Amino acid sequence: MFLAVIEALIFDMDGVLIDSMKQHAIAWKIAFIEVGIGVNERDIFSLEGENDTGIVKNILCMNKDSCCEPEYLFTTVPARKHELFDRDRVTMFKDMDLCLSSLKSRFKLAVVSGSDRITVETMIDRYFPQIFDIIVSGDDTTNGKPASDPYDKAVEILRTEKENCVVIENAILGVMSAKNAGIFTVGLPTYLDRKELEHADIVLKDHSELFRFLELLMRI
Numbered sequence: 001m002f003l004a005v006i007e008a009l010i011f012d013m014d015g016v017l018i019d020s021m022k023q024h025a026i027a028w029k030i031a032f033i034e035v036g037i038g039v040n041e042r043d044i045f046s047l048e049g050e051n052d053t054g055i056v057k058n059i060l061c062m063n064k065d066s067c068c069e070p071e072y073l074f075t076t077v078p079a080r081k082h083e084l085f086d087r088d089r090v091t092m093f094k095d096m097d098l099c100l101s102s103l104k105s106r107f108k109l110a111v112v113s114g115s116d117r118i119t120v121e122t123m124i125d126r127y128f129p130q131i132f133d134i135i136v137s138g139d140d141t142t143n144g145k146p147a148s149d150p151y152d153k154a155v156e157i158l159r160t161e162k163e164n165c166v167v168i169e170n171a172i173l174g175v176m177s178a179k180n181a182g183i184f185t186v187g188l189p190t191y192l193d194r195k196e197l198e199h200a201d202i203v204l205k206d207h208s209e210l211f212r213f214l215e216l217l218m219r220i
Contacts, residue, residue, distance in 0.1 A: 049177065099211055
């Protein structure tokens with residue numbers, strides 16, 4: 001499967017490490033409704049992995065009749081979304097902390113998320129303290145997923161090569177981002193059908209299969 005030695009594992013956060021997308025979708029939906037823009041939660045799920053700017057830009061493209069100034073929306077809507085996001089309803093996927101603790105003895109570990117840095121650091125500190133070597137948040141690159149920038153930045157900070165990395169992603173835009181960066185990508189269809197992640201190098205069934213895959217990597 002791999003021609004090079006795997007040195008680093010790079011994880012998306014929402015939908016891979018923690019079960020949080022429902023809370024993100026609710027917060028975005030309310031924030032947009034408050035400025036007169038109607039969206040449904042599926043719209044937000046389809047944009048999972050994008051940073052705040054990218055989400056607002058895409059929703060505006062879907063709602064061209066909005067009378068609000070774009071500059072106002074790019075600041076007001078994300079700020080309101082962060083206020084509404086209910087972190088206390090977010091949960092860690094079962095045994096993910098134990099899995100990562102085991103992996104840390106063998107690999108460099110990174111998080112690449114489209115969420116803002118405060119949210120990412122809060123969640124990582126809560127559930128996975130002192131586990132990850134680096135974090136790249138949605139605030140850290142101008143272009144979010146599906147552009148390659150977030151994963152390019154992670155590889156650069158990790159001081160490794162792309163062929164020595166594996167990405168675990170659950171979002172369509174995240175898979176596109178990792179593939180655009182030229183990194184072997186594992187698709188995890190937490191909230192989607194497996195077919196929607198078909199551009200990944202392999203698509204697993206669920207977290208149980210992910211744990212078995214990661215255990216296999218430990219043995220290579």
